Amino acid sequence: MKEIEISAAPMHRLCKKVGADRVSDAAAKELAKVLDEIGNKIAKEALDYAVYAGRKTIKTTDIEIAIRKIIGK
């Protein structure tokens, strides 16, 4: 849970893509951290659905339903 899987480099790219000239390293890390947390929640929910369906492999359908539950979209 502590270790963040998402690295800062793609966060820099995300921010520059929307028009930022620069992004502080701390800002990029903060963005990576929050996305990692959301990803963790979705992954947990997705695994619950996979296990409920008798699998320990997460499939797209598990992710999709987990996204709807967590993000509400």
Add this chain to the structure above:
Amino acid sequence: MKEIEISAAPMHRLCKKVGADRVSDAAAKELAKVLDEIGNKIAKEALDYAVYAGRKTIKTTDIEIAIRKIIGK
């Protein structure tokens, strides 16, 4: 907007960390896609705040306020 900055590899790791044996490639890509979309929204909002403060560099405070606005935490 089309290109996804977050790669599938950290998504596999995220899912395995919560206990999944395996994760389909499509599922990992779906998770990366949704996190990329959320990251994009946060980055846009953060840039608005940075510009409002007279900067084109995104700082941690911009990301923090954007997260509160977008995620509500």
